Amino acid sequence: ADFYSPTELTDGFHLVIDALKLNGIDTIYGVPGIPITDLGRMAQAEGMRVLSFRHEQNAGNAAAIAGFLTKKPGICLTVSAPGFLNGLTALANATTNCFPMILISGSSEREIVDLQQGDYEEMDQLAIAKPLCKAAFRVLHACDIGIGVARAIRAAVSGRPGGVYLDLPAKLFAQVIDAQHGAKSLVKVIDAAPAQLPAPTAIARALDELRNAKRPLIILGKGAAYAQADDVVREFVERSGIPYVPMSMAKGLLPDTHPLSAGAARSTALKDSDVVLLVGARLNWLLSHGKGKAWGEPGSKRFIQIDIEPREMDSNVEIVAPVVGDIGSCVSALLDGLGDGWKGAPAEWVETIRAKREANIAKMAPKLMKNTAPMDFHSALGALRTVIKERPDAILVNEGANTLDLARGIIDMYQPRKRLDVGTWGIMGIGMGFAIAAAVETGKPVLAVEGDSAFGFSGMEVETICRYKLPICIVIFNNNGIYRGTDTDPTGRDPATTVFVPDSRYDRMMEAFGGVGAQVFTPDELKRAVDAAMDSGKPTLINAVIDPAAGSESGNIGSLNPQSVIKRK
Numbered sequence: 001a002d003f004y005s006p007t008e009l010t011d012g013f014h015l016v017i018d019a020l021k022l023n024g025i026d027t028i029y030g031v032p033g034i035p036i037t038d039l040g041r042m043a044q045a046e047g048m049r050v051l052s053f054r055h056e057q058n059a060g061n062a063a064a065i066a067g068f069l070t071k072k073p074g075i076c077l078t079v080s081a082p083g084f085l086n087g088l089t090a091l092a093n094a095t096t097n098c099f100p101m102i103l104i105s106g107s108s109e110r111e112i113v114d115l116q117q118g119d120y121e122e123m124d125q126l127a128i129a130k131p132l133c134k135a136a137f138r139v140l141h142a143c144d145i146g147i148g149v150a151r152a153i154r155a156a157v158s159g160r161p162g163g164v165y166l167d168l169p170a171k172l173f174a175q176v177i178d179a180q181h182g183a184k185s186l187v188k189v190i191d192a193a194p195a196q197l198p199a200p201t202a203i204a205r206a207l208d209e210l211r212n213a214k215r216p217l218i219i220l221g222k223g224a225a226y227a228q229a230d231d232v233v234r235e236f237v238e239r240s241g242i243p244y245v246p247m248s249m250a251k252g253l254l255p256d257t258h259p260l261s262a263g264a265a266r267s268t269a270l271k272d273s274d275v276v277l278l279v280g281a282r283l284n285w286l287l288s289h290g291k292g293k294a295w296g297e298p299g300s301k302r303f304i305q306i307d308i309e310p311r312e313m314d315s316n317v318e319i320v321a322p323v324v325g326d327i328g329s330c331v332s333a334l335l336d337g338l339g340d341g342w343k344g345a346p347a348e349w350v351e352t353i354r355a356k357r358e359a360n361i362a363k364m365a366p367k368l369m370k371n372t373a374p375m376d377f378h379s380a381l382g383a384l385r386t387v388i389k390e391r392p393d394a395i396l397v398n399e400g401a402n403t404l405d406l407a408r409g410i411i412d413m414y415q416p417r418k419r420l421d422v423g424t425w426g427i428m429g430i431g432m433g434f435a436i437a438a439a440v441e442t443g444k445p446v447l448a449v450e451g452d453s454a455f456g457f458s459g460m461e462v463e464t465i466c467r468y469k470l471p472i473c474i475v476i477f478n479n480n481g482i483y484r485g486t487d488t489d490p491t492g493r494d495p496a497t498t499v500f501v502p503d504s505r506y507d508r509m510m511e512a513f514g515g516v517g518a519q520v521f522t523p524d525e526l527k528r529a530v531d532a533a534m535d536s537g538k539p540t541l542i543n544a545v546i547d548p549a550a551g552s553e554s555g556n557i558g559s560l561n562p563q564s565v566i567k568r569k
């Protein structure tokens, strides 16, 4: 009620802004256009940060990772139909990765859409969004904006986080209502993501499994990173003494150099463990669905699973001890239940993991030291590994195939939620959107390590990065192609389908918009250029020349490719 004086009027534009601000949302990522250009202008004039992108997919990816980093839904604002569709990829990806975001799109008038009379940018957006996201709502009356925004926030962050679509038809914005009435219609969401406590019986069952284990293993997933229960997760790993494998975006929950880290001994850990505690990690393709040779003898594993989504249990293999609830509450209950009786994980098993980890690290070490040109993935990543070790609070964004797969194992992370990558779908194109939101939401310097193909999906946002003067250093691993730069067209007519222009200079793209460009040929030159960028905080793009023959098809997941057995004469 203290928003407006008694005589005033308000309208849809103002109610959307007030509803977002009332709920602590202060940033919007979007692309202007009919019917939401003025909404963006007015939000900016009222003190919200409104960042305009060059393509809605990148604005949507920014909103998604903002949600992952802050636990508040990131907001992506788009025009109707084509703009909405461009945002959908990011909304679907957010939902797949359990990142909370709200895609707000202007839309055409219901009466015209429903009679299919050909409105400007006509599309039944709500119907199209529904199957691709966690929840979808449309608001037709200004006095419902408060409830609509509240429902979208709660749907995005409660339970398993995800993407929500909020459809705002053009006529809604200019609808005028009494200001007092409007003020009363706003809803400040109370406890949007309520703690969900596990049942004591579930905790007891899980502890029994752990007590009987001879070779226990913990797997930390990005749900554990998202939960921001960092202290209790770390304490549980250390008090239990159980080795752990961090999934890609859970790296840094404990430093990758931690004595209990089994990241560098992942194959042994998965194959030889007998009881596996999943913490905010799904047994999907990234964990070979919990079965097959990666997991050793069939039926040899007993899985305990902590997840806020009850239906995740038994999704791939039997879960002998399901623990349903939020990670903070569940891990705290397990920690309390360990009690003084807990003797730690069997020393022989911990030693096996340690020895395997050290051996694998030692085997890798020489590959990281090569300081000659042309660079390959290992030698270039060796330089960046040192950069992150020296700058642990920098945020690392990473995408590509070899550029992604090798960076995941070579660049150690030291703090939670510092590694942001392609996630569950392995989607290309998250790079610049993630880098922009990471810089905006945290104020920390960002290092985006990009395959040259991956960069191409969102590369136009280098102008956005320069416009907002963001502390983002992009390193492009330029191996002239997708996976490699050496394929050829057997007919000799065109370049192969997986190569790019040879000797390309992506660094010049950044210079085009006033940023710093550099080309480097050795790991030393790469490290110096990155250090200069991180020290200056200036938008920088480094074109790191990588041997075009260095990569392997599809990085680590080439086996997922179907192979033709037919060889035409």
Ligand SMILES: Nc1ncnc2c1ncn2[C@@H]1O[C@H](COP(=O)(O)OP(=O)(O)O)[C@@H](O)[C@H]1O
Pocket (backbone or CB within 6 Å): 096, 097, 098, 160, 161, 220, 221, 222, 223, 224, 226, 227, 247, 248, 249, 250, 279, 280, 281, 282, 283, 284, 286, 306, 307, 308, 309, 312, 325, 326, 327, 328, 423, 424
């Ligand atoms: N706060 C939370 N508490 C418990 N589980 C959560 C929480 N947030 C997300 N999750 C769960 O974490 C899981 C994340 O799994 P996934 O995305 O497969 O991680 P990763 O790819 O790192 O293995 C999802 O099943 C999701 O339901």
Ligand SMILES: Cc1ncc(Cc2csc(CCOP(=O)(O)OP(=O)(O)O)c2C)c(N)n1
Pocket (backbone or CB within 6 Å): 399, 400, 401, 402, 403, 404, 426, 427, 428, 429, 450, 451, 452, 453, 454, 455, 477, 479, 481, 482, 483, 484, 551, 555
């Ligand atoms: C939206 C989308 N479209 C295509 C693809 C398929 C793909 C997976 S990885 C990749 C790029 C690999 O080349 P890059 O140069 O980035 O990396 P490198 O191996 O170091 O040379 C593509 C096109 C995916 N995953 N998502």
Ligand SMILES: [Mg+2]
Pocket (backbone or CB within 6 Å): 451, 452, 453, 477, 478, 479, 480, 481, 482, 483, 484
């Ligand atoms: Mg490449």
